[in-house]
Amino acid sequence: MVLHPMKKIFPICAAALLALSGCETVVDVDTPPHTPRLALNYTLSNQPATPEYRDFFEIRDLFVSGSQGVLETRQLAGRKDATVQLFDESGQMVEQFRSRARSGYGYYGQDSLYGYYMPTRNFVGVPGRTYTLRASAAGLEPVEATLTMPAVPSIERAEYVGLSTTNNGYSSYSGRLTVSVTDNAASADYYLAYARVLDRAGRYWGEVYRDYNAPGSDGPDINLGRFQLSSADGIYSQYPFSDAGGxxxxxxFAADVQLQYRGSYDPYSPNPTIPDPAFVEVVVSSITPETYRFYQSLLRYYDTDGNPFAEPAPLHSNVRSGYGLFGGASDAVYRIAL
Structure with missing residues (x-):
């Protein structure tokens, strides 16, 4: 997405005159210059990228695009021609990625969405080791980013107490989820917490969502300084936590949650066959400082979107000569039988 150097005209209304109707002053503003660069988003994990893992953690998949100017209005288009490789601290290539479009039917009229990549070697990151991601694409400067995988966190306890069940064409279960983590006093640590549901065979059954409609719920407000449950299905639903001060x-944390089935079934059947959930699996991730800063800046950016009086909320990036995030997450898994 390229920003063309030109002048734009914006209506600007003085704050003192907002109460007056028809208040408008036309000011010529120079468009900020923009040099197109590679932009990417990828999170390396200590878990193998199995189909079940990728179904749940789509937000960790590699996505590559070109950058665009702040005033560009075209829909962001991914790059399917990028070369992306992962190297260990000795300089050996341990992973390479291939383009794989996602189904995009009904999404802005597209049949497929390009820019997504999947690993070809199923490499798993090792806590304490350092890795470098390098990417290149025609017409843009190559980029790279480096990180050291954090230590695996320690889940002290996790408990799910079921409260109710709904089955009106889909399966939904309500309950209370409690999670405790033992924090390492010797280091500054950053966390993300998720939960998912598995069937009896260990296959992905569905996700765990916060239930904002539950009696006594603390409402939809999100406290960025609180350890809480994130959702793996959206990049704007990541709530990173720092142990600073604690x-x-x-x-x-304890949260009212819903377990929502995400598998396939025949909606026209009078008695659709939906497998029973068997486990709630809690995933607590130790993340790199750069991953924490990226998601914190993303939430601030999202919260200020559309507000002309908000302070600037630039997105954090650790990609040299480009934009985006090369993140690291070391996951601890705690399985609760239902």
Whole structure:
């Protein structure tokens, strides 16, 4: 997405005159210059990228595009011609990626969405090791980013207490999820917490969502300084937590949640066959400082979107000569039988 250098005209209304109707002053504003660069988003994990893992953690998939100017209005288009490789600290290539379009039927009229990539070697990151991601595409400067995988966190306890069940064409279960993590006092640590549901065979059954309609719920407001449950199905639903101010203490949260089935079934059948959920699986991720800063800046950017009086909320990036995030997440998994 390329920004063309030109002048734009914007209506600007003085704050003192907002109460007056028809208040408008036309000011010529120079469009900020923009040099197109590669932009990417990828999170390396200590878990193998199995189909079940990728179904749940789509937000960690590699996505590559070209950058665009702040005033560009075209829909962001991914690059399917990029070369992306992962190297370990010795300089050996340990992973390479291939383009794989996602189904995009009904999404802005597109049949497929390009820019997504999948690993070809199913490489797993090792906590404590350092990795470098390098990417290139025709017409743009190559980029790279480096990280050190954090230590695996320690889940002290996780509990799910079921409260109710709904089955009106789909399966939905309500309950209370409690999670406690033992924080390492010797280091500054950053976390994300997720939960998903598995069937008896260990296959992905559905996701766990916060239930904002539950009696006594604390409402839809999100506190960015609170350890809480994130949702793996949306990039704007990531709520990273820093142990600053509580380093070495037990970290915990309790939330009213819903277990929502995400598999396939015949909606026209009078008695659709839906497998029973068997496990709630809690995933607590230790993330790199750069991953924490990226998602924090993303939430601030999202919260200020459309507000002309908000302070600037630039997105954090750790990609040299480009934009985006090369993130790292070391996951601890705690399985609760239902």
């Amino acid at each position: 380093n070495g203490q037990r970290l915990s």
